[in-house]
Amino acid sequence: MxxxxxxxxxxxxxxxxxxxxxxxxxxxxxxxxxxxxxxxxxxxxxxxxxxxxxxxxxxxxxxxxxxxxxxxxxxxxxxxxxxxxxxxxxxxxxxxxxxxxxxxxxxxxxxxxxxxxxxxxxxxxxxxxxxxxxxxxxxxxxxxxxxxxxxxxxxxxxxxxxxxxxxxxxxxxxxxxxxxxxxxxxxxxxxxxxxxxxxxxxxxxDNRRYIIQDSVFIKAKNGVVLSAVVVRKRGIDIPQPAVMLFFIYSNLERSLYEAKNAAARGYVGIVADTRGKRLSPGPIEPYEHENEDVNTVIDWIAAQPWSNGKVGMYGGSYSGFSQWAATKHMNKALKTIVPYVAAIPGQGVPMENNIFLNVNYQWAFYVTNNKYTDDAVNNDNQRWSNLRNNWYNSGAAFNKVDSIDGTPNPWQQKWLKHPAFDKYWQAMVPYKTDFAKINIPVLTFEGYYDDGQISGMQYVLDHYKYNPKANHYLIIGPYDHFGTQQGGTAVLRDYHLDPVAPMHTRDITFEWFDYILKGGRKPAILKDKINYEVMGANVWQHAPSLDKMYNNTLKLYLTNIKADSNYLMVDKKPVKPASLYQEVNLADRTTSNNDYYPDPIIKKQLNRSNGLFFISKPFDKPIQVNGIFTGELKAIINKKDMDIGVVLYEVMPNGDYFELSYYLGRASYAKDASVRHLLHPGVKETIPFTRTRMVSRRLSKGSRLLVVLNIDKNPFAQVNYGTGKDVSEETIKDAGGPLKIWWGNDSFINVPVMR
Known part of the structure; x- marks a missing residue:
């Protein structure tokens, strides 16, 4: 041919x-x-x-x-x-x-x-x-x-x-x-x-199966009136335990579904709206009254003829926060809580480690614009993307964001007046010794890639810290904020989960209620207090405490020894003190620093235009990273403050980067989130960090750990110009000369591992 x-x-x-x-x-x-x-x-x-x-x-x-x-x-x-x-x-x-x-x-x-x-x-x-x-x-x-x-x-x-x-x-x-x-x-x-x-x-x-009351009013002693949906199974004449969801995202269809779901499983189902929502008169005031209002509803439930005096609560995010708010003043009728991805106002939202974030800027409009939710506003992604970029490029103060948007945001302005985790925020949830009084069983659900994981895990850590005998169980796996509440999906941000990872959050929740409120069997997944899926190993493992998840800690120092495009990260403290220099022009709007967000989770390459990269030697055998990585940074800077990003990756044998965890925080609050301690220019400072994301993953032989150390400067959060003033009031005019940092080679990270 x-x-x-x-x-x-x-x-x-x-x-x-x-x-x-x-x-x-x-x-x-x-x-x-x-x-x-x-x-x-x-x-x-x-x-x-x-x-x-x-x-x-x-x-x-x-x-x-x-x-x-x-x-x-x-x-x-x-x-x-x-x-x-x-x-x-x-x-x-x-x-x-x-x-x-x-x-x-x-x-x-x-x-x-x-x-x-x-x-x-x-x-x-x-x-x-x-x-x-x-x-x-x-x-x-x-x-x-x-x-x-x-x-x-x-x-x-x-x-x-x-x-x-x-x-x-x-x-x-x-x-x-x-x-x-x-x-x-x-x-x-x-x-x-x-x-x-x-x-x-x-x-x-539904009417054949249930007695449905969708317009229940609950009046508090202080005159506040809340609204609720109550669903009971027909034909039940003896008092029953009740299960409640406390809900700010008012939606009658969703409320009926949740209450029917509880009734279908043998409980009286209640969904109560937060103050000012749905049928509740008066203003909507997020976060500020839940510790009173949730207990008002619990008292009302316990007094009803259909109640046997036992109440359990469940729910995610804001509803998770509301459960912990209720425990601020323990109610004898509240027998258990099941928070999913629970928020902590002032620590996870609207700021993270004292840095106010732009990602939830629209949330206040979403929940306060009307008695239900303003979905059109919340879903206007183009508006919020433009707002972030316009604000960043303008160099305006962070407290002028709503002026750039053109719509006043009074809640944002109120929250900005509390940059520390002060008494305003502390009054909303249990704080320090309040946790010692929480003796009811708790089941927490969390996800490695939940944006607000540091909130959900802070409740766990504080409960165990102040109440060592806490009857508190944790289920955590490779899920994001919404996936945790559902039980995960087969694929998360292009990462294919292990086959055993997806679960059924709602089924486990009600198995737990049966166990606590009815004397049933403990959910099978709860083989110990801490229950976690090991990514890459396709197994669930179980430990009696967070500390027992690992049997060793890798202490790795961030050196100034060059290794190709990285610096070496070693397990022995360098004998000779040295430093690495980094310079960041905070007034430059043509660039952004700190590409920390894990989307996708596995990356082919990283942005190396800024930041410092530290790599470990390859592991000679498989090893599990299990828990929360922490660290201590030593630095001399020419300003009074800075916002820091630390990202932890696994560099797989094929060269891909698997993001494990990250930290984002303000240096001046690193030692105490409730009190600001400014840095001293020209003086070597110690900056500890602990509130990172918990993770569990099996690293294969030949994998290495990579740390990216950077300064946070991008459209997604405040820009800290380092003057020492309230960061929300600083503008690009406060940038002055570049931020200059000398990172000490005695800086280190601690990575918990199971060998």
């Missing part, structure tokens, strides 16, 4: 392959719903013909059945759903037999319409009604959100239309884009048909 013929055949093969990866999709009027439906059906059929299975059969079937529904192949879709359920039985999915029940009923109603001539609405109503009557309470609650849209049909239509308009810029789509467009249409199409019917069916089913 000659060369020209070979080339011609190759071109034909490439052309055919290229066509096979795309499907024809002509331009259509996005407002013509009939034309759109016809063309989407054609598109779905073409995609089905080309769509090939891959290694992820679950993802393939998940896409396939949705394409089959659009194509009108309802029997095929039912078969695909059945295959998905078989896979779900082996991968830890909750209620696998109920997976995609809404789509199954939709298909069966369409088939009844085709084969028996029964109108779709009638068929679906009858099928869904019969289906819900066969379910037990827990199964029915688990499907609460499956049959309705979270944000509303109009939003689903808007999302699909946006996707359609975007794709209309060309006359063909690749398979991936075509599938996403079809899935958006499928979700809109199915829920548009079933949501109104489903709401009617589910309401009738």
């Amino acid at each position: 000659n060369r020209k013929l070979c080339m011609a055949l190759l071109c034909l093969i490439i052309s055919a392959f290229s066509r096979a990866q795309n499907v024809y999709f002509p331009q259509i009027n996005s407002t013509d719903s009939v034309a759109v439906a016809k063309q989407i059906q054609v598109l779905a059929n073409e995609v089905i013909n080309q769509y090939q299975t891959n290694d992820d059969k679950k993802a393939y079937l998940d896409n396939l059945f949705k394409l089959q529904i659009i194509a009108g192949k309802y029997t095929d879709a039912l078969n695909s759903i059945a295959a998905l359920r078989q896979i779900a039985k082996t991968d830890g999915t909750q209620y696998p037999a109920l997976l995609y029940a809404q789509y199954e009923l939709f298909c069966r109603a369409e088939l009844a319409k085709q084969t028996k001539g029964i109108p779709f609405k009638q068929a679906f109503y009858n099928l869904a009604g019969d289906f819900f009557r066969t379910l037990d309470d827990k199964s029915a609650v688990s499907l609460s959100f499956s049959f309705t849209s979270r944000s509303g049909i109009s939003d689903l239509k808007s999302d699909f239309k946006s996707g359609l308009v975007k794709q209309q810029q060309k006359d063909s789509l690749d398979i991936k884009d075509a599938i996403e467009l079809c899935k958006a249409y499928n979700l809109m199409h199915v829920l548009e048909d079933i949501e109104p019917l489903s709401k009617t069916i589910q309401k009738a089913d």
Whole structure:
């Protein structure tokens, strides 16, 4: 075969392959719903013909059945759903037999319409009604959100239309884009048909199962009125223990779900709104009254005829904080708390180690703009991104951020007046010896990559510190803030979790309530006080205390000895004192310092335009990093203060960087978060740091540890110009000359390890 013929055949093969990866999709009027439906059906059929299975059969079937529904192949879709359920039985999915029940009923109603001539609405109503009557309470609650849209049909239509308009810029789509467009249409199409019917069916089913009170008012002795939702199981005549969620993100649908979930598991379910939210009159004042208001609700619960006097609490983030706030003044009816990723006002939000962050700037608007939540404001990511960058580039004082935004933020201004963890913040949660009085059992859930982990872990540390006999359990693994509250996901920021890592937070929570409030069995995962998943080892391990997680501590000194693009990190203190020089122009807005955020968790390369990099020697055998790394920095600077970042990585044998933990903190508060101690220019200072992220990971042979030491200067937090004034009042004019630092080679980190 000659060369020209070979080339011609190759071109034909490439052309055919290229066509096979795309499907024809002509331009259509996005407002013509009939034309759109016809063309989407054609598109779905073409995609089905080309769509090939891959290694992820679950993802393939998940896409396939949705394409089959659009194509009108309802029997095929039912078969695909059945295959998905078989896979779900082996991968830890909750209620696998109920997976995609809404789509199954939709298909069966369409088939009844085709084969028996029964109108779709009638068929679906009858099928869904019969289906819900066969379910037990827990199964029915688990499907609460499956049959309705979270944000509303109009939003689903808007999302699909946006996707359609975007794709209309060309006359063909690749398979991936075509599938996403079809899935958006499928979700809109199915829920548009079933949501109104489903709401009617589910309401009738709920009333059959429960006594529901969604407008309960609770009046405190001081005259404050709070609102709540209360759900009880019908047919129960004896007093029951109660489980409560205290909630600032008021949403009646969510509140009913949470309360029904508790009732379905054998408790009286209560969701109480924070002061000023939902039906509660008066102003909304975040953080400031929870230690009073939560106890008001607990007292009210204990006095009800349906209560046996035992109350448990659970919930994440703000709801986690509210549980600890309640323990500020222990209530005899509160028998246990289960906080997930609990916040500490003044230590985790709105500042971290005394540095105010921009990431939650919009939060005050989100929760105080109305009686529920201002989702439109909170989700306006472009506005908040622009605000951060505009403020940073302007060099304005941090307390002028709301002026740049154009909307006053009175809560931000109030919080900025308390840069120390002072009495204002201390009054909100247990502080120091308050923890000694907390003798109820506690179960904490946390995540290695929870942004606010330093808050959740501070409660754990302080509880054990001031009450050595604390009956406190911890479950922690590779989850972020929202993932911890759900039990994790298969993939987090491009990191594929170990198969054993995902869990079911809610199931464990109620197993715990059964154990504490009903004398049931302890949750199986709680084999000891500290329960943690070891990343890279695919195992859960257990220890009686945080200190028993490790049997050795690597003390590594940050030297001035150059090693390629890094400096060496060694286990022996250098004999000869020396230093490394770093200079940061705080007035320079063309650069940012301190790239510390773990997203993605595994990085191919790091930003080396600034900061100092220290690397250890390779490990000669596998080793586990287990716990919270700490350190002590020695530095001479030419100013009175600085904000420091320390990031800890594993450098894997293939050269990738796996982020383990990080520290962000203000030097002047390093020794005491409640009192500022300014640094002395020209004098060698000792700056300890402890409030870093807990982590557990198995490092392989050949891996090394890398520390990145830097000064925090970026759009995501205050810029500390080092004058010694209130940092919120400093401007770029206060920058003066560059910040000059001489880092001593007697600086070190402590890394807890299990050999």
